[in-house]
Amino acid sequence: MKEKTSQVITPDQLLEHWQGHRRLTRRVIETFPENEFFTYSIGGMRPFADMVLELLGIAEPGLREIVTGQTTQLNEYFDHGNSKAKLLEAWDSATEQLNMLWAQMEEMDFQKQIVSFGQFPGTVQSALFYFMDNEIHHRGQAYVYLRSLGIEPPMFYDRSYI
Amino acid sequence: MKEKTSQVITPDQLLEHWQGHRRLTRRVIETFPENEFFTYSIGGMRPFADMVLELLGIAEPGLREIVTGQTTQLNEYFDHGNSKAKLLEAWDSATEQLNMLWAQMEEMDFQKQIVSFGQFPGTVQSALFYFMDNEIHHRGQAYVYLRSLGIEPPMFYDRSYI
Numbered sequence: 001m002k003e004k005t006s007q008v009i010t011p012d013q014l015l016e017h018w019q020g021h022r023r024l025t026r027r028v029i030e031t032f033p034e035n036e037f038f039t040y041s042i043g044g045m046r047p048f049a050d051m052v053l054e055l056l057g058i059a060e061p062g063l064r065e066i067v068t069g070q071t072t073q074l075n076e077y078f079d080h081g082n083s084k085a086k087l088l089e090a091w092d093s094a095t096e097q098l099n100m101l102w103a104q105m106e107e108m109d110f111q112k113q114i115v116s117f118g119q120f121p122g123t124v125q126s127a128l129f130y131f132m133d134n135e136i137h138h139r140g141q142a143y144v145y146l147r148s149l150g151i152e153p154p155m156f157y158d159r160s161y162i
Numbered sequence: 163m164k165e166k167t168s169q170v171i172t173p174d175q176l177l178e179h180w181q182g183h184r185r186l187t188r189r190v191i192e193t194f195p196e197n198e199f200f201t202y203s204i205g206g207m208r209p210f211a212d213m214v215l216e217l218l219g220i221a222e223p224g225l226r227e228i229v230t231g232q233t234t235q236l237n238e239y240f241d242h243g244n245s246k247a248k249l250l251e252a253w254d255s256a257t258e259q260l261n262m263l264w265a266q267m268e269e270m271d272f273q274k275q276i277v278s279f280g281q282f283p284g285t286v287q288s289a290l291f292y293f294m295d296n297e298i299h300h301r302g303q304a305y306v307y308l309r310s311l312g313i314e315p316p317m318f319y320d321r322s323y324i
Contacts, residue, residue: 008272009170009287017291042204043309110170125171129179130319136295137318140302147205156299157292 011110015102018132019095020159025055025139026091027154029084031146038082040145048145051138052087053077058131060094062116063101066108066124074117173272177264180294181257182321187217187301188253189316191246193308200244202307210307213300214249215239220293222256224278225263228270228286236279 009017029037029052038049057076065072080086110125122130143153171179191199191214200211219238227234242248272287284292308315 006271006273007169008173008176009291011170013287014170021295042306043312045306045309109168111168125175129171133183133298134318136298137302137305140299141306143299144204144207144303144306147207150205156296 011102011105011108014128015098018128019098021132021135021139022059022091022095022098023161024154024156024159025052025135026088027158028139028142028146029088029091031151031153032084032142033149033151034084036145036149037084040149042145042148045141048138048142049080049082049084049087050076051142052091053080055135055138056087056090056094058134060097060101062127062131063098065116066114066127067101067104071115071118074119173264173267173270176290177260180290181260183294183297183301184221184253184257184260185323186316186318186321187214187297188250189320190301190304190308191250191253193313193315194246194304195311195313196246198307198311199246202311204307204310207303210300210304211242211244211246211249212238213304214253215242217297217300218249218252218256220296222259222263224289224293225260227278228276228289229263229266233277233280236281 007013029048032040032048036047038047041047054076056078057074061072061075064070078090080090108124110123110128112124113121114124114127115121116127116130120127120130143156146153191210194202194210198209200209203209216238218240219236223234223237226232240252242252270286272285272290274286275283276286276289277283278289278292282289282292305315305318
C-alpha cells in the first residue's frame with residue numbers, strides 16, 4: 001500500500017483521543033459510590049479502584065519511559081488510604097503530566113521499536129494504543145459493576161470536558 | 163506541532179490492529195456457553211450476543227459506507243436462530259469483507275469529514291476508532307459475564323491468529 005498524503009491520525013489527535021477516553025474514565029470513577037469503588041467485585045475480579053491504580057501505573061510512567069528512553073518498572077500501587085478524592089487527584093495530575101510529556105514528542109518516531117516497562121516489546125504506537133485499549137477494556141468492566149449496583153454509567157460516547 | 167516524517171499508525175497497521183481485536187472478540191464469543199451467550203445478563207444489560215449483533219451491524223456496514231460513500235442505516239439484528247455458529251459465521255464473513263473493503267482504501271483521506279450511518283458526524287479516522295473502541299468496551303463487559311459464570315476469558319493481550 002502506498003504512502004498516504006495525510007496522516008491516519010496525527011500525534012495531536014492521538015493525544016486528544018487518549019485524553020478524551022481519560023475524561024470518560026474519570027467520570028466513571030466519580031460515578032462510583034466511595035465504598036463500592038474500593039470493594040465491589042464480580043466473579044472474583046478486582047474492584048475498579050485496583051484497575052484504576054493499574055491505569056495510573058501505566059499512563060504517565062509509560063509515556064515518560066517513551067519520551068525519556070529510561071526503562072521504568074510497572075508499579076500498580078500507591079498509598080491512597082481508600083480515598084476516591086486521592087485517586088482523582090492522581091488522575092488529574094497524570095492528565096497534566098501527559099500533556100507536558102506529549103509536548104516533548106515533536107521528533108518522536110511512532111514506529112520505533114521499544115520495550116515498555118522493560119518487558120513488553122512493541123513500537124511507540126503499539127504501546128500507546130495498548131495503554132488506551134487496556135483502559136477502555138477495564139472501564140467497560142466498571143460499567144457492568146455500576147449497572148449491577150443499579151447505577152447508570154456515563155454515556156460511552158461522551159468524551160467532553162467536565 | 164510540525165508534520166512527522168513517519169505515520170503514527172499506517173493504514174495497514176490500523177487494519178491489523180482492528181482485525182487483532184476482532185480475533186480476540188471471536189475467541190470471547192467461542193468461550194461462552196451457547197445458552198449463556200444468548201441469555202446471560204448482569205444488571206439489566208444486554209446478553210453478549212446482542213452486543214455482538216451490534217458489532218456486526220457496525221463493522222462491515224460502517225466500513226462499506228466509508229469506502230463507497232453510500233449512506234447506510236444501522237441494523238443491529240439478523241435472524242440467527244440463537245445459534246452461536248451462525249454468529250461466528252457472520253463474524254468470519256465480516257472479517258473477509260473488511261479485508262476486501264480495506265483494499266479499496268488506498269486513496270482514502272482519513273481526515274475527511276463523514277456522517278456515519280447517516281447520523282454520527284466525525285472523520286474517517288474518528289469513526290474507525292469509534293468502531294474499535296466500542297468493540298473493546300463491550301468485550302470488556304463480556305469478560306465480567308464470563309468471570310461471573312466461573313469461566314476464564316482469553317488473555318486480553320492475545321491477538322494472535324487462531
